[in-house]
Amino acid sequence: MIMSRIETAPDQAQGDLTERLLAGLPAEAVLTDPDVTAAYANDMASFCPAGAPAVVVLPRTVEEVQHVMRTATELRVPVVPQGARTGLSGGANASDGCIVLSLTKMDRILEINPVDRIAVVEPGVINATLSRAVNELGLYYPPDPSSWEMCTIGGNIGTASGGLCCVKYGVTAEYVLGLDVVLADGRLMTTGRRTAKGVAGYDLTRLFVGSEGSLGIVVRAVLALKPQPPQQLVLAAEFASAAAACDAVCRIMAGGHVPSLLELMDRTTVKAVNDLAHMGLPETTEALLLAAFDTPDPAPDLAAVGALCEAAGATQVVPADDAAESELLLQARRLSLTALEAVRGVTMIDDVCVPRSRLGDLIEGVERIADKHQLTIGVVAHAGDGNTHPTVCFDAADADESRRARESFDEIMALGLELGGTITGEHGVGVLKKEWLAREIGPVGIEMQRAIKQAFDPLGLLNPGKLF
Amino acid sequence: MIMSRIETAPDQAQGDLTERLLAGLPAEAVLTDPDVTAAYANDMASFCPAGAPAVVVLPRTVEEVQHVMRTATELRVPVVPQGARTGLSGGANASDGCIVLSLTKMDRILEINPVDRIAVVEPGVINATLSRAVNELGLYYPPDPSSWEMCTIGGNIGTASGGLCCVKYGVTAEYVLGLDVVLADGRLMTTGRRTAKGVAGYDLTRLFVGSEGSLGIVVRAVLALKPQPPQQLVLAAEFASAAAACDAVCRIMAGGHVPSLLELMDRTTVKAVNDLAHMGLPETTEALLLAAFDTPDPAPDLAAVGALCEAAGATQVVPADDAAESELLLQARRLSLTALEAVRGVTMIDDVCVPRSRLGDLIEGVERIADKHQLTIGVVAHAGDGNTHPTVCFDAADADESRRARESFDEIMALGLELGGTITGEHGVGVLKKEWLAREIGPVGIEMQRAIKQAFDPLGLLNPGKLF
Numbered sequence: 001m002i003m004s005r006i007e008t009a010p011d012q013a014q015g016d017l018t019e020r021l022l023a024g025l026p027a028e029a030v031l032t033d034p035d036v037t038a039a040y041a042n043d044m045a046s047f048c049p050a051g052a053p054a055v056v057v058l059p060r061t062v063e064e065v066q067h068v069m070r071t072a073t074e075l076r077v078p079v080v081p082q083g084a085r086t087g088l089s090g091g092a093n094a095s096d097g098c099i100v101l102s103l104t105k106m107d108r109i110l111e112i113n114p115v116d117r118i119a120v121v122e123p124g125v126i127n128a129t130l131s132r133a134v135n136e137l138g139l140y141y142p143p144d145p146s147s148w149e150m151c152t153i154g155g156n157i158g159t160a161s162g163g164l165c166c167v168k169y170g171v172t173a174e175y176v177l178g179l180d181v182v183l184a185d186g187r188l189m190t191t192g193r194r195t196a197k198g199v200a201g202y203d204l205t206r207l208f209v210g211s212e213g214s215l216g217i218v219v220r221a222v223l224a225l226k227p228q229p230p231q232q233l234v235l236a237a238e239f240a241s242a243a244a245a246c247d248a249v250c251r252i253m254a255g256g257h258v259p260s261l262l263e264l265m266d267r268t269t270v271k272a273v274n275d276l277a278h279m280g281l282p283e284t285t286e287a288l289l290l291a292a293f294d295t296p297d298p299a300p301d302l303a304a305v306g307a308l309c310e311a312a313g314a315t316q317v318v319p320a321d322d323a324a325e326s327e328l329l330l331q332a333r334r335l336s337l338t339a340l341e342a343v344r345g346v347t348m349i350d351d352v353c354v355p356r357s358r359l360g361d362l363i364e365g366v367e368r369i370a371d372k373h374q375l376t377i378g379v380v381a382h383a384g385d386g387n388t389h390p391t392v393c394f395d396a397a398d399a400d401e402s403r404r405a406r407e408s409f410d411e412i413m414a415l416g417l418e419l420g421g422t423i424t425g426e427h428g429v430g431v432l433k434k435e436w437l438a439r440e441i442g443p444v445g446i447e448m449q450r451a452i453k454q455a456f457d458p459l460g461l462l463n464p465g466k467l468f
Numbered sequence: 469m470i471m472s473r474i475e476t477a478p479d480q481a482q483g484d485l486t487e488r489l490l491a492g493l494p495a496e497a498v499l500t501d502p503d504v505t506a507a508y509a510n511d512m513a514s515f516c517p518a519g520a521p522a523v524v525v526l527p528r529t530v531e532e533v534q535h536v537m538r539t540a541t542e543l544r545v546p547v548v549p550q551g552a553r554t555g556l557s558g559g560a561n562a563s564d565g566c567i568v569l570s571l572t573k574m575d576r577i578l579e580i581n582p583v584d585r586i587a588v589v590e591p592g593v594i595n596a597t598l599s600r601a602v603n604e605l606g607l608y609y610p611p612d613p614s615s616w617e618m619c620t621i622g623g624n625i626g627t628a629s630g631g632l633c634c635v636k637y638g639v640t641a642e643y644v645l646g647l648d649v650v651l652a653d654g655r656l657m658t659t660g661r662r663t664a665k666g667v668a669g670y671d672l673t674r675l676f677v678g679s680e681g682s683l684g685i686v687v688r689a690v691l692a693l694k695p696q697p698p699q700q701l702v703l704a705a706e707f708a709s710a711a712a713a714c715d716a717v718c719r720i721m722a723g724g725h726v727p728s729l730l731e732l733m734d735r736t737t738v739k740a741v742n743d744l745a746h747m748g749l750p751e752t753t754e755a756l757l758l759a760a761f762d763t764p765d766p767a768p769d770l771a772a773v774g775a776l777c778e779a780a781g782a783t784q785v786v787p788a789d790d791a792a793e794s795e796l797l798l799q800a801r802r803l804s805l806t807a808l809e810a811v812r813g814v815t816m817i818d819d820v821c822v823p824r825s826r827l828g829d830l831i832e833g834v835e836r837i838a839d840k841h842q843l844t845i846g847v848v849a850h851a852g853d854g855n856t857h858p859t860v861c862f863d864a865a866d867a868d869e870s871r872r873a874r875e876s877f878d879e880i881m882a883l884g885l886e887l888g889g890t891i892t893g894e895h896g897v898g899v900l901k902k903e904w905l906a907r908e909i910g911p912v913g914i915e916m917q918r919a920i921k922q923a924f925d926p927l928g929l930l931n932p933g934k935l936f
Contacts, residue, residue, distance in 0.1 A: 114722045115825040116854075138724055160667040171665055173674075174642065189912045195821040196853035197639055198890040199628040199678045200897060200908050201917050201935065206641075206674035210667045227724030254582045256606055256695030297765070353663040357583040385664035386584075422666040429668060440668050444657045449669050451923035456916065467669065 014054055017075055017099070021057060024067030029105070031056040040082065040102065041094045046348045046396075047406055048090025048431040053080070056100040062180065062188065062219045065101070069217065070186035072099055078464045081213035083123065083155025086147035088349055089430025091159060091212040091466055101217060103154045109133055110220070117225045118177065118194055123154025123218050130223075139225040142169035145426070146337065154218050160210030162426030164333075167384030168260045168294075169226070171426060173209040180220035181208060184457045194222045207452070212428055213463040215456040232260045232294035234326035235302050235319040237309035238285045242266050242367075242379075245287035246360035248312035249383045252291065252305055253356055259305070261292040262384030263333050266363060268370075269378035269391075272339035273332050281332065284315070289383065290333055292326065336380045336391075343376050343393040344401075348409050352416030353425030356386035365415040366390045373404040377412075387425035388416075410436075429467050437467060482522055485543055485567070489525060492535030497573070499524040508550065508570065509562045514816045514864075515874055516558025516899040521548070524568040530648065530656065530687045533569070537685065538654035540567055546932045549681035551591065551623025554615035556817055557898025559627060559680040559934055569685060571622045577601055578688070585693045586645065586662055591622025591686050598691075607693040610637035613894070614805065622686050628678030630894030632801075635852030636728045636762075637694070639894060641677045648688035649676060652925045662690045675920070680896055681931040683924040700728045700762035702794035703770050703787040705777035706753045710734050710835075710847075713755035714828035716780035717851045720759065720773055721824055727773070729760040730852030731801050734831055736838075737846035737859075740807035741800050749800065752783070757851065758801055760794065801848070804859075808846045811861040812869075816877050820884030821893030824854035833883045834858045841872040845880075855893035856884075878904075897935050905935060 014032070021030050031037055032055050041050040054077065059065045072079045078098040085092050094100050107124035114137050121130060127141075127148040134141050144163035145151055151161070157179075162171045178192030192198065192205035208215055239245040245264055252262065265273070265288045274281050281288065289309065293301045306317045320326040341347050354362045363379050366388075370377040381388040390412045394405035413423045413436050423429075423436045438446050450468060453460075482500070489498050499505055500523050509518040522545065527533045540547045546566040553560050562568050575592035582605050589598060595609075595616040602609050612631035613619055619629070625647075630639045646660030660666065660673035676683055707713040713732055720730065733741070733756045742749050749756065757777065761769045774785045788794040809815050822830050831847050834856075838845040849856040858880045862873035881891045881904050891897075891904045906914050918936060921928075 113823075113825065115718045116823040117721065118823075160671075162665055166665060170642075171667075173671065174638075183912070183916075187912050189916060190910065191913065193821075193890050195823055195855075195889050195893065197630055197634060197821050197850075197855050197893040199639075199894060200890050200892050200901075201905050201913070202679055202683075202920055203628075203641065203674045203677065204913070204916065204920075206671045209671065211670055215670075227726060250583045253585065258695060295763075296768075300764075353661075353665045355581075355584040355586075355663055357581065382665075387663075387665050421663050422661050422668050424668050425663065425665040426667060433668075437669050442658065444651070444655050445659065445669070445672070448651075448657060448672060448924065452670055452672075452920065455919035455923050 017077060018055055020071045020075065021055060021068065025057060025059060025064050029058045029060065029064065037100065040100045043085040043087035043090060043092040045088050045090040045430065045432050046346060048093055050093035051096030051098065053094040053100040054097045056102060058102050058105045060105045062182065065182045065217055065219050066186045066188065068099060068101055069182050069184060072461055073185050073459065076459060076461070078461050080463050081158070081217050083152035083158065084150050086151045087155065087159055087430065088427045089432040091428050091430030093431055095465055104152065106219065112137055112139065114139060116194065119223045119225055121153055121221055121223060123152060123221065125153045127151050127153060127156060134225055135228060138228050140228045141175065141223060141225055143172040143175060153221060157209050157218055157221060158211065158213050159428040160426065162382070162387065164261050164263065164382065166382060167262050168258055173206060175224045176205055176209050176221055177224050178222040179205050179208055179218050181216040182219055183216045184459065184462050192222065210428065212430060212466050214453060214467055215462065229294040230296055231323045232292040232326060233298040233302060233320055234290055234292040234329045235306055235317065236329045237289045237314040238282060238316040239287040239289065239313060240284065240315050242287040242363045243360045244313040245289045246363060248289055248309045248314065249359055250357060251308040251312055253384065255304065255308060257301055257305055259291045259384055260294040261290065263290045264381040264383035265333060265336055266379040268376060269336050269340060269380050272343055272378055273335050276339040276342050277335055279332055288332065290329060340378045340391045340393055344395045346394055346396040348392040348405055350390040350409055350412045351424045351427040352390065352412055352421055353385065353387040354416055354419045354421030356384065358419040358421065359383060359386050361419055362388055362415065366412055369408045369411045373408045375404055375408055377408060385425065386421070431466060434467055485545055486523055488539045488543065489523060489536065493525060493527060493532050497526045497528065497532065505568065508568045511553040511555035511558060511560040513556050513558040513898065513900050514814060516561055518561035519564030519566065521562040521568040522565045524570060526570050526573045528573045530650065533650045533685055533687050534654045534656060536567060536569055537650050537652060540929055541653045541927065544927060544929065546929050548931050549685050551620035551626065552618050554619040555623065555627055555898065556895045557900040559896050559898030561899055563933055572620065574687065580605055580607065582607060584662065587691045587693055589621050589689055589691060591620060591689065593621045595619050595621060595624060602693055603696060606696050608696040609643065609691060609693055611640040611643060621689060625677050625686050625689060626679065626681050627896040628894065630850065630855065632729050632731065632850065634850060635730050636726055641674060643692045644673055644677050644689055645692050646690040647673050647676055647686050649684040650687055651684045652927065652930055660690065678896065680898060680934050682921060682935055683930065697762040698764055699791045700760040700794060701766040701770060701788055702758055702760040702797045703774055703785065704797045705757045705782040706750060706784040707755040707757065707781060708752065708783050710755040710831045711828045712781040713757045714831060716757055716777045716782065717827060718825060719776040719780055721852065723772065723776060725769055725773060727759045727852055728762040729758065731758045732849040732851035733801060733804055734847040736844060737804050737808060737848050740811055740846055741803050744807040744810050745803055747800055756800065758797060804848045808859045808861055811844050812863045814862055814864040816860040816873055818858040818877055818880045819892045819895040820858065820880055820889055821853065821855040822884055822887045822889030824852065826887040826889065827851060827854050829887055830856055830883065834880055837876045837879045841876045843872055843876055845876060853893065854889070899934060902935055
């Protein structure tokens with residue numbers, strides 16, 4: 001319930017809000033038909049409540065975003081910023097009576113500069129669109145969440161997205177140099193820089209990355225780019241136990257290797273992929289490890305990593321000879337989530353990141369949790385980062401199975417914290433994990449996080465009910 | 469003047485403060501002799517006022533730091549945190565009547581983990597000590613400010629230090645995963661993580677990096693490490709103009725190369741080094757460029773970069789054959805600041821970072837400013853980052869020359885901003901550039917920076933008078 005509207009009849013309030021928004025936005029940018037706005041209620045997370053937006057706005061300019069925020073502040077209406085709604089934590093879910101602020105129409109690439117190695121973009125640019133545009137100039141924008149063909153850069157910034165590349169290239173946060181942000185009251189603030197380095201004042205840029213739209217609206221971003229690396233070459237290794245595969249991961253990282261990808265699929269995931277796609281992976285495979293290198297000469301690293309896998313007990317090591325074979329080996333990984341979804345119809349994807357030395361303990365613990373709750377839980381992991389996605393498969397029509405799914409999901413986070421990890425490596429907190437954030441960072445941490453929220457958004461209008 | 473002490477006689481107040489501090493600190497950790505405490509008044513910046521500390525404390529434990537901060541809060545005494553005082557912006561300068569909180573005795577390396585690629589350290593660990601300790605395990609802690617043999621990790625975190633390595637490896641900020649921080653009121657807060665990835669809540673870790681001790685006291689840090697790369701191989705290229713050298717830098721970066729070092733010395737610097745060390749650099753050299761690669765096989769990159777230098781008009785290109793020759797080529801760069809100091813006795817080192825495509829304009833502009841003020845200003849630059857250190861040489865005993873030095877210093881920052889750059893790439897704001905911070909980030913930015921300061925330090929006790 002919005003405080004300032006308690007005294008006003010809902011229809012009247014809605015009319016006022018729409019009228020005020022239309023004073024600074026074209027008609028086609030203001031959607032009020034409930035059948036239409038309902039489509040903007042959710043992101044892709046399970047188990048996250050969502051309300052009915054009062055209105056959806058689709059601004060195309062910074063000025064229009066400023067108008068939306070000024071209107072929201074005047075009328076005390078909450079605002080939920082959205083990208084492509086591919087998030088997995090409910091961070092973009094609407095609240096009742098809110099303005100959904102979709103940034104998808106602000107989708108221009110404003111500049112790509114190969115000397116400065118930067119791109120300047122609007123928030124609605126699709127990750128894949130940017131990636132391809134910079135590739136054409138010999139450049140590389142590394143962050144590659146699984147949803148990269150659909151998700152927006154603004155959404156990536158809001159959730160500090162990761163991907164397969166992170167083990168070598170890091171997460172979205174490391175590629176955001178500067179931002180233009182519309183604050184809750186509609187004022188425009190510029191943070192950061194377009195230079196390679198810069199330490200003038202507190203790092204507000206980083207504060208906005210991963211803030212899930214709760215501190216301001218990102219309307220422009222200066223992104224760092226890398227030179228396009230050579231095509232990566234992949235090696236697949238099969239293991240008779242997850243523990244052996246995790247041992248191989250530890251040996252590879254302790255050995256000083258810098259893979260461009262180091263992914264692990266557990267027995268459950270391998271079986272799900274086999275069932276879906278008949279890929280002929282051996283039934284005896286208890287874990288599959290995929291490592292890749294994108295250096296000019298990956299052969300020595302691949303050979304060394306192959307030997308480390310064998311030393312850790314790999315039952316088979318298959319290095320790709322070329323890019324095409326590499327793609328083939330990666331197919332199994334790419335199909336993992338689809339395959340796990342097919343098991344019981346719905347999945348709930350966890351995102352626990354542990355120190356990579358504890359990866360084996362995490363996977364063993366997840367097996368225990370799956371047994372206890374009589375559930376199928378497949379683990380796909382960005383193993384090189386210790387970032388696991390235990391994926392709980394369940395039938396949403398079965399209330400008891402759904403309850404067990406939710407319980408096991410929480411137990412996996414508890415286990416992650418026990419192992420010195422975090423409840424979220426790359427998906428964010430959103431609605432899904434807000435009770436868990438407090439558990440991870442403790443009361444002093446929460447108090448200081450709230451103080452920052454208060455400093456930027458004293459009226460609490462920006463994406464309320466998320467994070468805390 | 470400290471508000472709460474206005475009513476108290478200074479000696480009495482000093483006595484109270486010392487007594488309260490001694491309740492939680494051993495006697496040898498509390499220094500009050502003015503001859504001794506005066507030695508803690510300054511860092512290495514020129515033109516920065518400093519006050520006389522009331523007391524210097526040298527805690528060895530987190531609990532002792534908490535006691536200091538609780539005492540400071542109770543008595544409303546400002547606290548100036550210090551590392552090795554090698555800073556160049558006055559950020560560690562004492563204010564009158566303050567507690568200087570030196571973290572130099574908290575100097576233990578608590579953990580180095582080759583699988584997780586992290587180190588856990590106390591803030592007083594010397595950069596070089598950590599670097600050597602991790603090297604022994606095949607690991608690499610990249611940040612390498614010039615003062616690395618003396619400066620502390622805590623100081624590096626406070627100022628978000630850079631160095632020669634940044635063009636490939638980035639700045640200190642990119643290596644800080646998590647922190648333990650004692651807040652102004654003495655409470656302990658943990659930020660971040662010890663995992664490779666993590667996005668639970670706002671990124672408070674990054675907020676503290678570069679905050680110059682104004683938000684809290686870092687008492688422990690989890691640092692990311694890289695595998696130790698091969699020894700780098702250096703190439704030197706001489707140019708008949710700075711513009712040609714800057715053109716070479718642009719070609720190298722646009723060409724997709726990833727040098728481990730890309731440094732530029734202008735004519736003034738080359739001459740100063742020649743005068744000091746008789747290195748036999750040709751008198752005709754108007755600019756010297758040093759590039760290095762630390763890949764397993766640096767030869768192809770060195771050859772390509774040599775060709776790009778020649779295409780840009782290099783008069784001579786000298787690739788090193790081995791590590792010893794590489795070290796020799798780097799000698800000139802390492803001597804630069806000492807050589808420039810010898811010119812007029814004192815230097816004032818600026819730290820302007822511009823988009824690397826504007827490097828030539830910056831150097832040309834600095835020449836103009838030097839001519840106008842009839843001063844010697846040498847430019848040493850981390851060229852690959854566009855981070856320049858225009859170094860104003862002056863005789864501190866000459867009032868007019870000192871005035872001109874200060875004016876030219878400011879004009880260089882104005883030029884940097886004009887070129888789309890920042891007033892500080894790696895040295896920080898401190899006292900030296902606080903008027904300039906406002907100019908760079910604007911009124912809204914300053915307001916939000918102050919709001920964050922207010923959230924963490926409502927009484928304004930932490931390093932007052934810095935940054936804003």
